[in-house]
Amino acid sequence: MADPLQTRRGTVPVPTFLPDATRAGVRGLTSEDLRGVGIEAVVVNAFHLLRRPGARVVQGGGGIHRFMDWDGPVLSDSGGFQVWSLIRQDPARGVIRDREVIFREPETRQKWILTPERVMQIQFQLGSDIMVCLDDCTDAEAPLAEQERSVERTVAWARRSREAFDRLVSGLRGAGVPPRLFAVVQGGGEENLRRQCATALAGIGFDGYGFGGWPLAADGALLADPLRWVAESLPPSVPKHALGIGRPDHLVHAFSLGYSLFDCALPTRDARHGRLYVFRAGYPGRGVRPGTAFYRAVHILDARYRIDHRQLEDGCDCATCTRHSRAYLHHLFKVGDASAERLATLHNLRFYVRLTAALRAPVPGA
Numbered sequence: 001m002a003d004p005l006q007t008r009r010g011t012v013p014v015p016t017f018l019p020d021a022t023r024a025g026v027r028g029l030t031s032e033d034l035r036g037v038g039i040e041a042v043v044v045n046a047f048h049l050l051r052r053p054g055a056r057v058v059q060g061g062g063g064i065h066r067f068m069d070w071d072g073p074v075l076s077d078s079g080g081f082q083v084w085s086l087i088r089q090d091p092a093r094g095v096i097r098d099r100e101v102i103f104r105e106p107e108t109r110q111k112w113i114l115t116p117e118r119v120m121q122i123q124f125q126l127g128s129d130i131m132v133c134l135d136d137c138t139d140a141e142a143p144l145a146e147q148e149r150s151v152e153r154t155v156a157w158a159r160r161s162r163e164a165f166d167r168l169v170s171g172l173r174g175a176g177v178p179p180r181l182f183a184v185v186q187g188g189g190e191e192n193l194r195r196q197c198a199t200a201l202a203g204i205g206f207d208g209y210g211f212g213g214w215p216l217a218a219d220g221a222l223l224a225d226p227l228r229w230v231a232e233s234l235p236p237s238v239p240k241h242a243l244g245i246g247r248p249d250h251l252v253h254a255f256s257l258g259y260s261l262f263d264c265a266l267p268t269r270d271a272r273h274g275r276l277y278v279f280r281a282g283y284p285g286r287g288v289r290p291g292t293a294f295y296r297a298v299h300i301l302d303a304r305y306r307i308d309h310r311q312l313e314d315g316c317d318c319a320t321c322t323r324h325s326r327a328y329l330h331h332l333f334k335v336g337d338a339s340a341e342r343l344a345t346l347h348n349l350r351f352y353v354r355l356t357a358a359l360r361a362p363v364p365g366a
């Protein structure tokens with residue numbers, strides 16, 4: 001079992017799920033809502049916050065915690081993955097080079113230059129508690145030469161990030177406990193590259209490590225082998241973050257491989273589309289293990305829920321389940337009431353809180 005996550009804003013038991021508050025908010029919810037469902041830490045995105053409203057605006061508002069009224073730990077992702085996927089969709093948007101990443105806004109043509117040092121500076125302006133090095137993403141399907149270059153750059157950028165971070169921390173006089181710094185492991189689907197990248201990053205020394213790159217195969221299956229190679233190549237008790245994972249069964253699988261931090265846009269996005277996760281009978285009390293069908297998705301817009309007056313999930317203690325029926329939720333979605341998405345999001349996040357709590361508990365009979 002991994003150690004709890006220590007941050008300057010408290011200790012978080014693991015495993016834990018961090019909702020994506022990408023642009024300093026989980027869509028439709030307030031920070032009070034997040035606390036209410038039992039969320040302990042959130043993820044924001046340094047690149048997206050740089051684009052809007054600007055790191056200086058957040059800094060001027062007292063830092064990310066005050067800006068979004070969230071006093072728990074905040075992990076700021078570097079945006080390496082997001083800038084890579086935006087440029088991959090449309091190469092005219094920018095270029096990734098050894099020295100830096102250049103990105104142009106499609107509409108205004110405003111140019112952003114991201115360097116490992118600049119990305120550290122942005123995260124200090126935000127004032128996050130866990131910062132992440134800029135990495136050079138690829139996916140498992142990319143040619144070998146591209147994977148090799150990505151590992152080379154990721155390690156070089158992590159070294160530059162470490163130096164910039166140490167310099168910026170030494171400038172935080174009298175600020176108490178410093179933030180923590182995570183690096184991201186690349187290497188696509190290549191075992192030697194994944195292990196080489198993890199070992200090189202561990203040699204530089206970080207407080208935690210993320211599994212980088214697109215975490216799923218073309219058929220949607222979890223990249224379990226690459227996740228395992230990386231976990232095996234890193235120190236055992238250090239926090240491991242399965243970036244962008246994910247689906248409840250993928251989360252459980254990655255946890256069994258040694259990962260303890262998870263973030264994903266899926267539960268909140270699915271909620272907004274009326275896709276709600278519910279535990280199957282007996283779960284999570286029976287113990288959640290990889291390979292068991294412990295949950296299913298309720299598509300609340302299905303006609304059968306129009307006259308279903310039962311609560312969404314029997315045994316769920318969230319505000320949605322304890323107060324409203326499936327028929328009412330179905331109705332709110334049908335008429336396009338904004339509260340439908342909010343109530344659905346509250347339930348899906350509570351599902352992840354209950355899921356990770358079950359993984360922390362000893363499995364009965366194990």
Ligand SMILES: [Zn+2]
Pocket residue numbers: 312313316317318319320321322346347350
């Ligand atoms: Zn519920």
